[in-house]
Amino acid sequence: MSYREIMPSHALSPYIEAYWFFEDLCQAENHRILPDGCADIIFNLGSSTPTIAQASIAVTGMMTKPALLAFDTSTSLMGIRFKTGMLSCFTKIPLYKVKNEIVTITDLIPTINANTLDRIATQTNSIEQLKIVEQILLKLLNTNNSWGDPLISAITTYLQNTVVPLPPPQLARDHNISLRQLERRFKHQTGTTLKEFANITRFNQTIKTIQHCPAKSLLDIAFDHGYFDHAHLTNDIKRFSGQIPSDFR
Secondary structure, X not given: OOEEEEOOOOOOOOOEEEEEXXXXXXXXXXXXXXXXXXXXXXXXXXXXXXXXXXXXXXXXXXXXXXXXXXXXXOOEEEEEEEOOOHHHHHOOOOHHHHOOOEEEHHHOOOOOOHHHHHHHHOOOOHHHHHHHXXXXXXXXXXXXXXXXXXXXHHHHHHHHOOOOOOOHHXXXXXXXXXXXXXXXXXXHHHOOOHHHHHHHHHHHHHHXXXXXXXXXXXXXXXXXOXXXXXXXXXXHHHHHHOOOHHHHO
């Protein structure tokens, strides 16, 4: 076993994509982490990793570039992957301040601290660990009285489910809001600009198409996803993954 996911409870499913565990490695491994439009809280229950100290809790903001990380057999990580922009419901810090950053949890959510990690570490299984996590998150939601920005949530959902979305100025007009105000609200809740997020979403959609449609030419895939040509697609994939399109075949 190395990686597994558990879905959140019904009450937290609007905010959380999944809980994940990365542990019990048989040997040391290198992993390339790609931008996915999400932010995570990570509990390090094992040895130090290249980015997270032992016995600590970190927040990783939305990534716009890849990271290559090395893990060993004593790695034991538990994570909360938030849906795009939903971490903002649990902290009063604008998420653009942690874009491409890994910070200690107390910088964003002071009530989650070393005592929280101790409580989780003493549990005998992942179900009991997640019970503690969910109790804390639900309490934070009620304390903050913040349920997200419905407009921004609707736009992120639209972008994630549309192959070639409308440009930002058109989105602003369609929602009767100025482009400047839309950009400000989007960046505050998600941590990135509309254009950056749309490009990350297109990158992930394109990778899935390359993986699932091996017979389809890269030029056709480029046109289908709104790239100008094969070179445009290749440059975008290199920017977000450090790899070339054929690496995903």
